[in-house]
Amino acid sequence: MTLEQENNTGWKFFLSELKPKGKLLTPFNIISVPIVLLGIVLIVIRFWKGIGAITNLTQEVPWGLWIGFDVVTGVAFAGGAYVVTFLVYILHMKKYYPIMRATVLNGFLAYVFYAGALLLDLGRPWNVINPIIGNNFGVSSVLFLVAWHFLLYMIAQLIEFSPAIAEWLGAKRIHKILSGMTIAAVIFGITLSTLHQSGLGALYLMAKEKIHPLWYSEFLPIMFFVSSIFAGLSMVIFEGSISHRVFFQQISEKNHRAQNTIIMGLAKICAGAMFAYFFLQILVFIHDKNWNFLDTPMGYWFMMEMIGFILLPMMLFYVSYRKGNITLIRIASILTMLGIILNRLNVTVIGFKWDAPIHYIPSWMEIVVTLTVIFTEIWIFRWVIRRMPVLSDAPSWAKNEH
Amino acid sequence: MSITRRGFFKAVCATGAVLALGRELQASPSAGKGGIEYRGMLYDSTLCKGCHGCEFDCAEANGLPYPELGQDLPPIRTTSETQRTVVNTYSTSKGEVFVKVQCMHCNEPACVAACLTQAMFKSKAGPVIWREDKCMGCRYCMVSCPFNIPKFEYHSPNPKIIKCDLCYNRLKTGEIPACAANCPNEALFYGTRRQLIKEARRRIVENPTKYVDYLYGEDEAGGTCWLYLSPVKFEEIGMKTTIQKSSYPALTKGFLYSVPTIFVLFPALLLGMHQATKNDHQTKEE
Numbered sequence: 007m008t009l010e011q012e013n014n015t016g017w018k019f020f021l022s023e024l025k026p027k028g029k030l031l032t033p034f035n036i037i038s039v040p041i042v043l044l045g046i047v048l049i050v051i052r053f054w055k056g057i058g059a060i061t062n063l064t065q066e067v068p069w070g071l072w073i074g075f076d077v078v079t080g081v082a083f084a085g086g087a088y089v090v091t092f093l094v095y096i097l098h099m100k101k102y103y104p105i106m107r108a109t110v111l112n113g114f115l116a117y118v119f120y121a122g123a124l125l126l127d128l129g130r131p132w133n134v135i136n137p138i139i140g141n142n143f144g145v146s147s148v149l150f151l152v153a154w155h156f157l158l159y160m161i162a163q164l165i166e167f168s169p170a171i172a173e174w175l176g177a178k179r180i181h182k183i184l185s186g187m188t189i190a191a192v193i194f195g196i197t198l199s200t201l202h203q204s205g206l207g208a209l210y211l212m213a214k215e216k217i218h219p220l221w222y223s224e225f226l227p228i229m230f231f232v233s234s235i236f237a238g239l240s241m242v243i244f245e246g247s248i249s250h251r252v253f254f255q256q257i258s259e260k261n262h263r264a265q266n267t268i269i270m271g272l273a274k275i276c277a278g279a280m281f282a283y284f285f286l287q288i289l290v291f292i293h294d295k296n297w298n299f300l301d302t303p304m305g306y307w308f309m310m311e312m313i314g315f316i317l318l319p320m321m322l323f324y325v326s327y328r329k330g331n332i333t334l335i336r337i338a339s340i341l342t343m344l345g346i347i348l349n350r351l352n353v354t355v356i357g358f359k360w361d362a363p364i365h366y367i368p369s370w371m372e373i374v375v376t377l378t379v380i381f382t383e384i385w386i387f388r389w390v391i392r393r394m395p396v397l398s399d400a401p402s403w404a405k406n407e408h
Numbered sequence: 409m410s411i412t413r414r415g416f417f418k419a420v421c422a423t424g425a426v427l428a429l430g431r432e433l434q435a436s437p438s439a440g441k442g443g444i445e446y447r448g449m450l451y452d453s454t455l456c457k458g459c460h461g462c463e464f465d466c467a468e469a470n471g472l473p474y475p476e477l478g479q480d481l482p483p484i485r486t487t488s489e490t491q492r493t494v495v496n497t498y499s500t501s502k503g504e505v506f507v508k509v510q511c512m513h514c515n516e517p518a519c520v521a522a523c524l525t526q527a528m529f530k531s532k533a534g535p536v537i538w539r540e541d542k543c544m545g546c547r548y549c550m551v552s553c554p555f556n557i558p559k560f561e562y563h564s565p566n567p568k569i570i571k572c573d574l575c576y577n578r579l580k581t582g583e584i585p586a587c588a589a590n591c592p593n594e595a596l597f598y599g600t601r602r603q604l605i606k607e608a609r610r611r612i613v614e615n616p617t618k619y620v621d622y623l624y625g626e627d628e629a630g631g632t633c634w635l636y637l638s639p640v641k642f643e644e645i646g647m648k649t650t651i652q653k654s655s656y657p658a659l660t661k662g663f664l665y666s667v668p669t670i671f672v673l674f675p676a677l678l679l680g681m682h683q684a685t686k687n688d689h690q691t692k693e694e
């Protein structure tokens with residue numbers, strides 16, 4: 007084959023792979039396509055007329071749904087990637103290997119899209135390169151740290167995932183090089199994750215009087231970090247149970263059977279992390295002497311979060327782990343995820359300027375754009391899973407190297 | 409593994425060092441890095457007659473539209489994307505008191521610590537300025553400012569952050585800020601922060617019945633370049649009294665200082681664990 011021919015087949019391979027592989031008229035597509043199209047129109051309006059044209063943000067509440075949900079909550083949910091790579095590569099718990107790639111892929115895409123949603127929220131996005139090229143480095147800024155870490159972590163995750171891409175393309179030599187880089191990327195990635203998961207909490211440290219005292223504390227960074235462990239794992243459990251249904255034919259018999267023990271293991275870790283988190287919350291509550299806030303509407307809201315969405319799912323995780331009840335674990339993971347959404351929104355939106363006369367409520371357009379971001383991420387996730395060995399086993403030539 | 413342990417450590421340490429560089433936050437009560445004394449403004453609310461003249465002077469000096477002051481002017485307004493300063497009216501136990509609102513030009517500004525591009529910038533002489541070519545419009549400065557000062561043009565595709573810069577351009581040519589230059593009642597007094605504090609103290613001591621014995625801005629948020637005198641308690645004239653009396657950037661110091669440490673410790677720890685458990689598994693398999 008001449009070089010030209012080779013290039014030609016390369017292109018053909020690419021083009022043929024671009025086409026969707028599954029059924030087109032699935033319920034998910036029927037819902038997501040119009041929303042994404044609408045979202046794109048809204049995004050165009052946003053860049054044309056300014057952020058205020060489609061959001062309800064005010065001078066009092068400059069960060070709304072796009073930061074509070076897309077970025078802060080989305081990144082917490084993406085925390086599963088660093089926990090699972092920690093289990094697989096650092097602690098050598100081979101049991102979790104089957105879910106590793108899907109989790110890393112999910113994490114990577116979450117960062118690309120949810121951190122990417124940050125761009126929509128930037129008033130002057132063309133200057134986004136400034137803190138990267140050094141015009142100027144605002145090193146005393148937590149956001150500077152978080153932004154850099156997002157960037158570096160995306161690269162680390164891409165490296166972690168890259169062997170799957172090489173397997174898809176059948177590039178054996180590159181595969182070997184990329185696999186060799188995995189462990190360094192994993193170590194780097196976990197370190198970065200620890201820092202930026204807590205960094206997202208640290209972002210709000212200077213907003214001391216603006217956040218309701220039940221949610222503000224100097225321990226926000228630690229809280230955000232600890233909760234990202236079970237937030238991420240709940241997402242893994244949830245996403246795993248959906249993937250196992252949707253992409254049934256991709257998954258080998260062996261991995262299907264392994265799925266339950268994996269979920270049980272994750273449930274155990276979740277229960278432990280949630281216990282630590284709950285304990286921390288109580289310590290902070292007592293330390294900050296917040297008793298007098300309890301008997302207020304915000305206090306009830308706080309207790310609902312603590313009891314209904316931390317304590318309850320924690321006990322469910324524990325019980326279902328003891329009983330081996332997978333359905334209960336799934337319920338617990340959904341409750342936990344709701345709890346995380348609640349917590350992050352309480353810090354960033356609901357409890358932010360809670361005492362202001364006018365409250366920020368996201369516009370329907372902000373919600374559509376958020377859904378657009380989520381749906382596009384799922385589309386790409388699906389596209390990759392149908393092509394690369396993520397859930398399915400790696401080709402035999404790649405396995406021998408391990 | 410294609411990377412040696414030593415090489416890896418080296419890389420990690422280098423990263424840690426890079427991230428640690430220049431992390432100190434500015435901390436200085438009355439003077440900046442160059443040892444130049446901060447300049448600021450003393451606002452004496454007992455002298456202000458509420459003529460709103462400074463609002464017009466400010467608009468003129470900064471190319472903003474003139475404020476619309478109709479009959480139905482609400483007594484209390486906030487600064488906005490078209491107004492860097494406003495004068496509010498409070499009815500208090502000692503009658504009507506007027507209060508000018510604008511950026512306080514904190515000694516250790518939260519907005520500057522928040523800004524990841526140094527678009528918000530504490531200049532040597534004290535004014536906190538905003539630099540258009542650097543700002544990416546993230547609005548983290550707005551989230552962080554304890555006085556809610558920076559405002560954002562939500563309805564522009566090329567939005568700016570709007571806030572008082574103490575007429576930085578006028579200062580450069582040797583003039584004093586427009587509001588102080590034109591105030592007919594001498595309610596605004598421009599000078600070095602040290603002078604201002606001395607002058608304020610003098611007024612309080614000489615007229616103990618006229619003023620409350622408190623200088624707002626001396627300690628608020630770690631000290632600000634704008635200082636306020638009032639005839640009544642500051643709560644009565646809508647000044648934020650919940651503001652902490654120490655630096656806001658210091659709130660994130662602990663977190664930021666831990667970053668280099670974690671960057672050095674964690675990889676070492678993780679690599680150690682990786683090696684330890686690896687041997688563990690191998691021995692088990694043997």
Ligand code: SF4
Nearest residue numbers: 511512514517519553
């Ligand atoms: S008052 Fe707000 S905007 Fe002005 S210097 Fe202080 S923190 Fe910055």
Ligand code: SF4
Nearest residue numbers: 523543544546547549
């Ligand atoms: S909006 Fe601009 S000035 Fe404010 S923190 Fe962001 S980059 Fe800095």
